[in-house]
Amino acid sequence: MMMLWVVVLAQTILLIALLLGIYLMQRRSQRQLQQLQQQLSTLNQATALHTQLDHDIKELRSGIIGVGQRVISFESELSEQQQQLHQLMDKQQSLELADPDAKIYSRAMKMVELGAGLEEIIRECELPRAEAELLLSLHQTKSS
Incomplete structure (x- = not known):
């Protein structure tokens, strides 16, 4: 009977060791599963971000093409x-x-812009007094 008792005790110890081993393996598997789920969640977030960025880049490209x-x-x-x-x-x-007259008027306007006086414009450009006065008057109106 003692032998039977030792066999039962040995089997019980083996069963407890086996159950403990199964429990430890199950806990390790649970931790691995949690880690994998976290990695999957991170990967899903990265994928969503990548998709959004890809969409944004496509919009920018089309906008740049339009601007171009x-x-x-x-x-x-x-x-x-x-x-x-x-x-x-x-x-x-x-x-x-x-038009030779245009040359004279261009020269007279340049002289007016440079500050020439009425008599000098009449003498140098051979313009009538009334025309020289008109050029001076126009220049003064523009300057005001």
Whole structure:
């Protein structure tokens, strides 16, 4: 009977050790499961953030493309306006060269802008007094 008692005791000890081992493995598995759940939660948050950032980047790209197209359009318009300005300047210069009176009035206006007096303008540009007075009057009106 003693032998039976020792066998039962040994089996009981083995059963307790086995149950303790199972319990410890279950606790370790539980901790690992919690860690994995935390990692999964962090990964889900990172994925959501990545998706939002990707969406934001796509919106920025489309906005930048629109701005780029407008800049190209403005550059084209500016180029056209510069060409028109150069054409007008060339036309004005050719008109000034073709009209000798225009040279005299241009010279007289320059003299007025530089502060020349009435008599000096009349003498240097050979303008009638009334025209020289008109140029001076116009310049004074612009200056005011």
